[in-house]
Amino acid sequence: MSTKSIIPVFDGHNDVLLRMHLSSQQDEDIAFINGKTDYHIDLPKAKQGGLVGGLCAMFVPSPTSKADDNGDFLPPLQSDALNTTMAMAATLARIEKRSLGALKICLTAADIRNCIAAGSFAAVMHIEGAEAIDPDLDALHILHRAGLRTLGPVWSRPNIFAYGVPFRFPSTPQIGPGLTDIGRALVRTCNELKIMIDLSHMNEQGFWDIARLSDAPLVASHSNVHALTPHSRNLTDDQLDAIKATGGLVGVNFGVLFLRQDGRKDANTPLEMLVRHVDYLVDRVGIDHVALGSDFDGTTIPAAMRNASDLPKLIEALRDSGYNEAELRKLGHENWIKVLARTWGQ
Template identity: 65%
Template sequence: MTATPVFDGHNDVLLRLRRSGRPDPVTDFLEGGQPGHIDLPKAREGGLAGGLCAIFIPSPHHTPDANGDFIAPAQQDALSETLAMARLLFDIEAKSQGGLKVCRSGADLRHSIENNVFAAVFHIEGIEAVATNLDALYVLHQAGLRSLGPVWSRPNAFAHGVPFRFPSSPDIGPGLTPAGSDLVRACNELKIMIDLSHMNERGFWDIASLSKAPLVASHSNVHALCPHSRNLTDRQLDAIRDAGGLVGINFGVIFLRQDGQRNVDTPLDVLLDHIDYIVNRIGLDHVALGSDFDGTTIPAALKDATGLPRIVEGLVGRGYDAEAVAKICHGNWVSVLERTWGL
C-alpha cells in the first residue's frame, strides 16, 4: 500500500461482479485479472484500504422513460437482488483469508485500515428493497447494513431522486414522502448513515431538517464548478459543514468538468479543483474521496484503483501536508462514520 491509505466513499464493484456472467465472481475479485476499477490486487497496489460497497439495483433495462427519467425496480425484484449482492459481499469476506472485512463499527474500520485488510462497508444505494413498513431495514441492519442512500436518481416510495441533467439546478421535484421521513428517523435510531448523493434539493433539505446525524454526500461534487444536477450548491455545502458532515469527491468526469462532457482525457487538476473549493468553502474536515469506481467514467490518468497515488501526489503538489492528505484520503471518513455509528 501507499504511505497514505485511501478509504473511498462509493464503489459499484458488487453490481459489476453480479452482472459479469462469470462462473466465480468471488475469485475474480480476490485474484484480479478481470476488467473493472476494483479488485483486491488493484486495491492493494493503489493503496485502496476500503470503502462503501454499494448495492444498487438498476432500473428495468436501465433505460429512461419518455421524459428522460428512470423507473424504480419492483420491490420484490430489488429485495431479491439486494440479498444476492449482500451474499456476494459476505462470500468474498469468508473466502478472503482475512483480506477483506465487512465493518460494522469504528473499531472494525480502524483495525482493518491499520492492518491492510480491505475495510468494506455494506451500503445500499436506492432503498427499493425495503417496503414502507421498514421491516427489511431492521433485518438488513442486523446483517451488517451501516449506510444507505434513500434514492438513486429516480423516485421511489421514500423520496424523489434527482435526475441526471446538465446544466441544471438540483432543485427538481418534491422532497421526502411521509415514508421517507419515517426512514430517516429509523436510520437515526439504528445509527445507519444516510447518504445524500442522488437526493434532489428538496429532499436534501427535508433530511437536513429532520436528521440528527452528520450530513454526508458520499459521491458528489461542486455545482459551482460543474453545474450538473447531481452536484451540491454552496448552500448545501454550508449545511454539510454546519452538521459536521462531509462530501466525497466523485471521480466521474461528467460531474467534474465545467462542460459536463464524458471525456476521459479530463486532467486530474479538475478533480483537485473540487477538493480545493470545498476546503476553501467549508474546511478541510469536510472533504474526502467518493470515487464511484465501477459505476462511472473516470479520468484516463487514473485508469482504476491503481491510480490513486496520483491523487495523493496531486494533493502534495498543491501544498497539502501529510496530516491534511491523511484526512482527505481516509481520516475524515473514519471520523464521520464513527460519529454516525456511535461505535
C-alpha cells in the same frame, strides 16, 4: 513514484458488487480476490493503490436503461430489488469468507481502523436507492442486522421514499418533490439504528427535508461542486454550508460528468479538474469535511487514473496542489472514519 505517495484511502463509494452481479464470469469471487478482473477495484489493485476500504454499494439498476420524457428512470419492483440486493450482500459475505482475512465487513469505526492496521480491505455494506426496503421498513431492520451501515434513500429516480435527482446538465438540483411520509419514517428509523443517510442522488428539496429531520451529520458520499460544474447531481454552496454546519462530509466523485465545466462524458479529463473540486470544497467547508467518493466501477473516471491502483497519482496531484501529509491523511481516510464514528455513535 515516491513511497510517501501511498496514503491510505478509505473511499466513499464503489459499485463493484453490481459489476460482479452482472458479470458472466465464473467464480467471480475468486477473480476479485486474486485480481483477475477488469474492474476498477479488486483486492490486488486496492493493495497496490493504497485503497484500504470503502462503502460497497448495493445498487439495483432500473428495469430499462431508457429514461421517460422527464428524464426519470423507473424504479425496480420492491421484490426484484430485495432479491438483487440480497444477492449482492451474499457476494460480499462470500468474499469475506473466501479471502481468509484479506477483506472484512466492518460494522464499527474500530473495525475499519483494525482493518487498516492489519492490511485487510475494510468493506462497509451500503444501499444506493432503497427500493429493496418495504413501506413498513421490515427489510431495513433485517439488513441492518446483516451488516448494513449506510443507506442512500434514492438513486436518480423516484421511489416510495423520495424523488431522486435526474441526471441533467446544466441544471440545478431543485427538481421534483422531497421526502414522502414513508421517506420521513425511513430517515427517523435510520437515525434510531445509527445507519448513515447518504444525500448523494437526493434532489434539493429532499436534501433540505432530511437536513431538518435528521439528527446525524449530513453526508454526501460521492458528489461534487455545483458552482464549478452545474450538473444536477452536484451540491450548491448552501448545501455545502449545511453539511459543514452539522460536522458532515462530502466525498469527491471521480466521475468526469461531475468534474468538467462542459459536463461531457470524456475520459480525457485531467486530474487537475478533480483537484479543483477538492480545493473548492476545502476552501468552502474546511479540510475536516472533505474526503473521496470515487464511484469506482460505476462511472467514467479520468483516463490518467485507470483504476484503484493509480490512486497514488491523485494523492501526488493533491500534494503538488499544496496539501501536506496530515491534510492528505484527512482527505484519504481519517475524515471518513471520523464521520462514520460520529454517525454510528462510537
